[in-house]
Amino acid sequence: GGKLKEISICTCGPKVNILQINTGKILHSIEQDDQEDITSFSLSPDDEMLVTASRALLLKQWDWKQEKCTRLWRAIHNVPVASMTFDCTSTLLATGGCDGSIKLWDVVKQYCTHNLRRSSGVVHLVEFHPDISRLQLFSSSVDCGIRIWDLRTSKCICVLESHYSAATALAFSPDGQTLISSGRDKICSVWDLEKKAVKRTVPVYEAVEGVVLLPGTSDFSQMGVKGEGLHFVTAGSKGKHSQRAVCSLGCCLMLQLSKQEDDLDPRSLMHLLPMPQSNRLATVTAEHNLLIYQMPALTVQQQFVGYNDDILDVKFLGKDDTHIVVATNSSQLKVFELATNSCQILYGHTDTVLSIDVFRKGSMFASCAKDNSLRLWKMDLKSGHVHCVAQGSRHSNAVGSVACSRLKKAFLVSGSQDCTIKVWDLPNPLPDVGCEPVLMTLYLSDTTKKKISISMTIFPNDKLLASGSQDRSAKLWSLADMSLLGVFRGHSRGVWCVQFSPVDQVLAKASADGSIKIWIIQDFSCLKVTIVSCSQNGINSFLWCTNNNFHSSKKTFLFIGYGCCVFFPRCLYMLYSFSALVCLYFSLSFSSCKDVTEVELAEEQAKQEDQQELSDLLHEKKYVKALGVAISLNQPHTALRVIREIRQQEDGIQELEKTLLKLRQDQKESLLRYCVVWNTNSRSCLDAQAVLQVLLTHLSPEEILQYQATRTHLEALIPYTERHMQRIGRLLQASMFLDYMWQKMRITDQPAADVSEANVLNTDQGLERYSVRQRKPPFWLKDYVSK
Template sequence: LKEVYKPVEVHKAFYTGGNLEWSLDGLYIYCHCGDSIQILDVNKGKVIAFLGDNDDKEEIIDYMQTFTLDSKNNFVFSAHKSGLLKVWDLQEKKVVKHWRTVHKGPVAKLALSLDSTILATGGSDSSVRVWDLQHHTCLHKLIGVKGVISVLTFFTSADTTYLFGAADDTVINAWDVNSGKVIMKLSGHYSTVTGIVVSHEGNYIVSSSRDKVIILWNFLTGAQINVIPLYESVEGLVLLPEKFTLPGTDRKVSGGVYVATGGEKGIIRIWDAIKVTELYVQQNSVIDSAKENSGLAITNLIFNEATSNFLVASSEHNIIIHDLETFSCLNQFIGFSDEVLDIIIVGHENSHIVVATNSSHIKMYKLNNMNSQLLRGHTDLVVSLASTPSNPCLFASSSKDNSIRVWLLENEIAYCVASGMLHNNSIGAVSISQLKASFVLSGSQDTVLKKWKLPNDFNHNQTITLQMKGAKAAHEKDINSITVSPNDKLVATASMDKTAKLWESKDLTLLGTLRGHKRGVWTVSFSPSDQVLLTTSADTTLKIWSISDLSCLKTFEGHDSSVLKAYFLSNGLQIISSGGDGLLKLWNVKTSECSASFDKHNGKIWALAVMEGERIIITGGDDSQLVIWHDMTEEVKLAKAKGLQEKACKEQQLANFLQADDLLNALRLALSLDRPATVLKVFQDLINRGETGLGETVSQLDEKDKQLLLNCASHWNANSKFCYPAQMVISLLIDEIALGELKPSKEILESVSAYTERHFRRLTQLLQDLHFVEYTKIVMKPHCIPLGK
């Protein structure tokens, strides 16, 4: 039986919107996430480090507003809500300098000069400040902009450094950084300016805006040369190399000013700004276009010259990397999943996990490196997923768009091969037959249970329409869960009407209703070995039901909130369940008791998947976390047995040391074995030998043993009988505590202080009583008659 599951991997949100920076070599992406910067390794697909506070707090104390990376990738500069600018050393991962910006309000944008000696900060107070990073002094307060700064960028010519900036007034200002004076004002946009780039020779300026145009300007005169209509709000603008080959062709271009844009259509477009020509339009975008006019689709666009790759960030916080030469998708990273609603494990040898979140896109991850793929097809939130052991590469999904889709995994790519759209409302549950993948079942908020026929073969180049083979009005309220028995003969459904029902799979004939839950039933599942059903409910209980007579056999109580998912383990002898209380619980079916509880989530655990062999469990919840748990029962047992063996050896060794009168080694062993009584005996023996030997012995202990000895002394100090050895320990260690070399806990110090004061008062009273006895003796002596006279 399973006893212990431990979380070995926790995949959290690493990008929640805001700024992104890409290292020069293209190996690392710096992502804004709450009050921290998460450093993502592109090759591993995992966060390897972070800057700032990585704790999951409900309230962020000093929110990080924006950041930028220096040109050599050695330092990160960040602006915070408190008004502080912080400099982070990327080697040490810590702040090495900070100072106040003096802006009246938040800092919206940061920009660094090419040599990283000058920093520009753009605030919401209609001002830009220029800082000398060598002396950390403000060189200039640049004026001329009105509103919140939307873009800042430096350009350095042979002898002059220029700063370009724009704000809510849509006018582009150019300042001479040395003098701090405005040298140029470019007026032409009618909405927020989102990007400014200067051509390689420094002759032209290109700007983009949410007014759906890009403008080419003459750098020397400030005159407009070309206004290029894009018919989409632009959020990203990057300058491309002077010479490159157009994606997917052999055509090489050179001699122009080439830029790439990204905006509300969700695609990257390449332009020749001088010839006003669109050179390339992306055809393979995985980002949906904005649902509203002038809405967001692409939020960030970066071009890495070293790798000739594009980095695109979407409004759903997904990060995609494309190659310029072929425009193939090289990497996809899911920055933020919002609520995880369902998880299934698919692929040969359980190679992938498929995740449904608060999105119309299904996320598929490769388990060994967490490389991801976005599966597009649904037009509204995907709420349920289903797989089948008969074909591990086949799975189904259901959505709030009233449709189900069937997907096939081939060569690590998932294709939509079938769809069904005959429900009248959101489909909350879907299931595939287990013994043979011959049919799919779906249940909707329209309370109807439907059966769909699956073909024997699929073609990943074609999406067929599923044929419906049966429908029944199954429940009075929403259907939450559907499951098919291991032999494909029975179907069970669970609903918010507080019931679960049993059906024949052939023609959806009702066999019976399971009544007993006091609130809606979330899930239902069959036992792999016995003729029983398992249900979980919002009434915080799990129940096991007999299939033969539909009676309730057992009820499991222990969750403090709704039980959202549960499965049988160990051939039906155990149950694993997840709840709204954020706990994963392991149950013994025979005793109906909870044998273990595991805590790693910070909210409801909606999703639970058990890998074949039950060695691995994967959970997801409303905290946007994916947690991978491993069965560590054998490891824990072996560690426990090894620990007992080592303890027995140490106890024998301790007895040998005591017999040989080797008190120093005996003291160390007694401390490591957590034997306060033996430590006290050894310490009293040391006291009897004299203070010099005692001090030498304690001084030879390492810091850990001294800490343990002080903990023992705090326990002895609570008893007046053993206060003397306790005070001796405190006396020997007090100097190290005062110097900070030894750092006991606050509780230990408070306990030692309180009992020491009590012992001091008691001993003071005893001393007074002793002096009174002595005084009485002296006074009585002249009046006493010696004995014998």
């Protein structure tokens, strides 16, 4: 974002996240009160104002540093806003709607200055000319043309036509005489803005989503770029950056900055943004990953993952556990650096990665996937860069589990859905960075003869192998000849995870039946353990420590998560909890571990007691206390239930007024905040309006202004209230017409003496007379009736 080179602003559904790039931490989030998704946003060039547009057709101006909404107003667009941008002075804001209209706003004087209506379809791009004295706005819509608007006359002075698809990005030269446009038609057009004509068409050979003009003062000779002219970078559907130079000779130079395959859609680049203050570029991929490139070399400096799907496996990596490697519901592996949250995305597998395991020293790890293969990866401990050094592909079905040797980096074991377990020798020596991965040698193979192996682990002395299976058992194997030594039984469902202790001759098993069992490997007997567990949505996580008499003076700690199980022999560790949306890490001291089951049960029981108390208060018609309980629990839906219960009484209006006036100031303030949310829904708007009528009738403006964010709440109420009034007005009109039709049906059956009146009613004038004579007109017809 602009001058604040260390800050990035990203949207996520109904909220905006403020990301600190250097540390990778989300400093704070700005969230919409109405929980409507944000469709577009823009940050002013002076980095002071942030404006967001939501599906509720509202524009909000934020002081994003203080996390405060400073202004709210209706967008006037009939449909959501698709694009917006500030001018270079940070005083004008342009918004492009899905209805083909463009609005210009003076954000200082707070009014709409222009309404431009000649575009067809969605206006998905608006840009001001960098020379503000020209007062020109450029826009792109689905009709493939680029329109130039003269803001002095509010007219379209020209339509630039060259692309066969909608233009996706615009870049202006420093002198403002040249425009570069990109499109999904795989070309970039270079325009002479004085002649309004195409100077050159540059083929890109991929759908382009973004284009950025590089500063002319930078030296790109290290990448082979020679000659004078404009240099620009494009980002597109192949997940590649292309640097191109347009010079007087019309030559085109392209430098591919990615070694990714062309046919992988998840790596498509959807946005390309300049970071001029730090001389970097930011790109956003189709998988919501944010990549930061350093110029002029255009090397990847940082990567941030915006979305994690289901987490299938996670392991520590690097010396002193500086990184973690994560297998998500994807063919890519992700290696997070804990200090900065920066991520490396590893490509190699062609289908979902199912399991990973790390060698003892933490610089190498193995992965296996549904593509019937396994790969060996190595980390450079100095730079932290990870690359693939070897691969194996002798399985005939998906490889579901992999285990690495513990004493030396000598071998690894894989288990597949083809019901085989294979032992692989590692190549010696390993290839250097940048070299193609070599093939691993198959040392030994054996069939499990029954169900497939879901999880495997190797004993610390590299002599034993344990495997967990869907047949509800775990097996102990001798790695020398893959002979079966024994079977651990006792679970009622499949065994999803097995793990040896690093300090004792015991094996832990986690099963789909929700239990954890510890076994002695000498006699295959089960031990009793102390378990601390929590469960949510059917996914179990277990954290336990064994009793002191379990082994000598040390304590062994075990973390068992969804699809992974890791022993921790130390006293302080970083544990990681992943879901489909978030990645959370925290420090945990095992010396202070305690069973929290009773605490959770007590909290759940307290919630049930509160709900029961609320029901009792409503039954006894103690509305003041019931409403106070709902507000204290911060439950807007429960408070709405109380309001509706009051309004259903015979004297509901008086009862509601008497109840609300007995509330404290902070409780009235909470109700006002709830009303903003209730008013957005036609089902609850009448309840919100009833509460507002009481508050605005009995409280003075001075009292209301003492509430926090009163201005914001009232501005949010106005547009929806106007919409509800329009709807009710249309309903009243329709109801009068139904009354007229009903009366007409009755008149047709009357004697002939009344026929003249029936004929009069057949005219519009008769309808008006009938409405005036037969019923009291609504308030909006008073002026008409008086005439």
